[in-house]
Amino acid sequence: MRSVVVIGGGIVGLAVAAELASRGDRVTVLEKEKRWGAHQTGHNSNVVHAGLYYKPGSLKARMSVAGNASMVAFAREHGVPVDVCGKLVVATSEDELPRLHDLAARAEANGVPAKLISASEAREYEPEVSCVAALRVESTAIIDFPAVCSALVDLLSSHDLRLQSPALAIRSASGGVEVATPQGVIRADALVNCAGLHSDRVARLAGLTPSARIVPFRGEYFELRRTSLVRGLIYPVPDPTLPFLGVHLTRMLDGSVHCGPNAVLALRREGYRWRDISLADLADVARFPGTWRLARKYARTGAEEVLRSLSRKRFAASLARLVPAVREDDLVRAEAGVRAQAMLPDGSLVDDFLIEMATRQVHVLNAPSPAATGSLEIAKYVADRVVLQS
Structure with missing residues (x-):
């Protein structure tokens, strides 16, 4: 029986672990937080995307379209709330x-x-x-992605699942991989990195030089007081030069309506508020040449996003383009999310899923939206590439 250690307990990491387990592998999942799906999985709009936005033939297009079907089927099979509302x-x-x-x-x-x-x-x-x-x-649907994570954890109940277990060091050793954790060293035949916001750092920890750097973008949300204004999901026509879909209105499973997100540079990898600041993370972003090239290219767009972040009135005005009845006093601030967006040194944002490999290692280096939608398909793709090279 092959053993695989998966770093990252979000929906992609858990889906990869479940797929490997279904193929007969013995799996260990390491998650540094106290709960599963604590970051991107637990801070998104819970939309199962249809797959219309992405370049034909790209991983995002293929895995979003197939993932829409497989995620809805998984939810129905495992009793996870889902509504195919369009x-x-x-x-x-x-x-x-x-x-x-x-x-x-x-x-x-x-x-x-x-x-x-x-x-x-x-x-x-x-x-x-x-x-x-x-x-x-x-085919667009609304789902409870944290509940999907819980269902995946249940499927992995006979495997080694470890919360509060960050990867501290990684090395190749005698035909396998060793991962140091606060609880000791784990040895496995192969490693899969699904660390999301920290995926590039985990890759470097494992000895790789990843082709892209994670730059965190915070997406801020509001809830709409007058939920009667929105029946389902209303999106703007996106700007094709940006990886973000623009602020939109989404009726959730509980009947509430979420509005957003915008997109501003987070001041910490897990920076959900303006006051969440990490000098080390800021220095990491500042040292990366791609950051400044992106800033020059999108200076006006970035400034507009910051102004909208600081002004409820501006945020309401963006929503009122879609639903004119929305007013500033309709908005109640909700939890923000942080998108782990991979960036290349030339300042371009990676617009597809990015998965790189090394001996006995697979690294998922760019898996923002629609990764939750496509997580079961990403899992198959990754599992196919866990090869025990000598």
Whole structure:
């Protein structure tokens, strides 16, 4: 029986562990926090994406489309709450129509069920929405991703699951891998790194020089007091030059409506508030040449995001483009999330999942949204690549 140690207990790490276990491997999962899915998994909008946004043939496109189906099936099999409610992507002005049509063409190329509809048809789904046209996407769903993690943990009950167990050191040793933890050294035949916000650091700990650096972006959310304004999911037409989808409105399983997220540079890898600051993390970002190249390229966009972060009025105005009835006093601040976004030295943001390999090691180095949606598919892809090279 092969032994594999998985670093990271978010939804991707747990899905990888469950997939390896289903193939007969003995698995150890190391998670540094007190609970599973403590970071990206537990701080997102719980949307099972359909897969329409991503470049045809990319890992994101393939794993999001397949993951939409496999995640919904998993939820239904394991009693996890899920609602396949569909969503609207709305063009709020005539100049957004070409991008909306491009998005419809991309949905078709990716095999995503979607149709262009008129403004009046859009209002049949969302009476308060303002648009000139919209794209209706039927397969988008809402789910409880932390509950998916709990179901995966249950599947791994006979394996070695360790909370509060960070990886302190990693080395190759006599045909295997050794990982030092506060509780001692774990020896395994292979290692999989699914450490999310710290994935590049874990890769360097294991002796790799990863091609990209994780730069954390905080996404801030509000809840909508007047939940009657939104029936389902309302998204703007995204800017194709950015990896973020823009602020949107999402009705959750409990009936609440989440609004957001924006995107600002986090001042700590796990910086969920402006006052969460790490000088070491800031120095790490400042030393990376890609940071400054990105800042120069998107100076205006970055400034607008910061202003929106600091101004509830600006945030409400962004939402009012989609639903004009939204007012500043409708918004109640909710928990933020932090996106682990990989960046290249030239300042470009990695726009696909990034998975790199070494002897007896697989490193998942870029797995932001839609990684939760595609986690069961990412797990299969990673498990196929856990090869015991000599």
